[in-house]
Amino acid sequence: MPLTPLQHDSSYGELDQVLHAYAGLGADDTPERPSEALAAYLRHTWHTRPHALAAAEAQLRSYARTPPGPLRLRLGEFYPVPDVGLDEDAVRDWLLLLADHLRRSIEAGEVPPPCAPRTHWEWHARFPELGQLLGGWFSQDMPDESEDHDAALQDYLDTTDRSLVTRLAGELHELLALGLDEGEYTVGLTELGLEVDPPDSFSHGAWLVALAHAVLAAGGTGRQE
Structure with a gap:
């Protein structure tokens, strides 16, 4: 059985x-x-x-x-x-x-010091909702499913429970607080499921900052049960 x-x-x-x-x-x-x-x-x-x-x-x-x-x-x-x-x-x-x-x-009592994730598993374990956003809304299918990056993000906000949107805001700011360089942000976002380039004129790090501001500005928006 x-x-x-x-x-x-x-x-x-x-x-x-x-x-x-x-x-x-x-x-x-x-x-x-x-x-x-x-x-x-x-x-x-x-x-x-x-x-x-x-x-x-x-x-x-x-x-x-x-x-x-x-x-x-x-x-x-x-x-x-x-x-x-x-x-x-x-x-x-x-x-x-x-x-x-x-x-x-x-x-x-050997507690490893905190640092940026170093493996695929660790990226997803530490930033699960960001992985959900990037893998679900910013995969290679995004150009066929959304008009642009802003539309994809808005669709996430409109269809995701409010508590998860709040969790995403925290994860974005936690990731930014690590103070990674541009190459490290690129690796991290790719590990988390990003398969499209950031919007024109944005580096990966700059787009991450823009995402954090947009999600925080959304505040209490998000789908309610």
């Missing part, structure tokens, strides 16, 4: 978060140093949901100690570990290594 959402989240939910942090990255952790993916997970989770670290450590260790057989995976009764480029026999040791890194970080 396939896992129910409750069974998945209670047994594998935080393990799933850890492994999603490896999307597009190598599982190149060593006993001395966590990988870039695990470092991103640690950095974001310490500053947003520190209580989740212990759950992740326990779920990683439990899965490594009791791996599922092929039949249970085929029936959907067990969480399937995504392909991270390791042989099946090496996955168990790798999961235990991740658990060791998490335990060491928790017990030593």
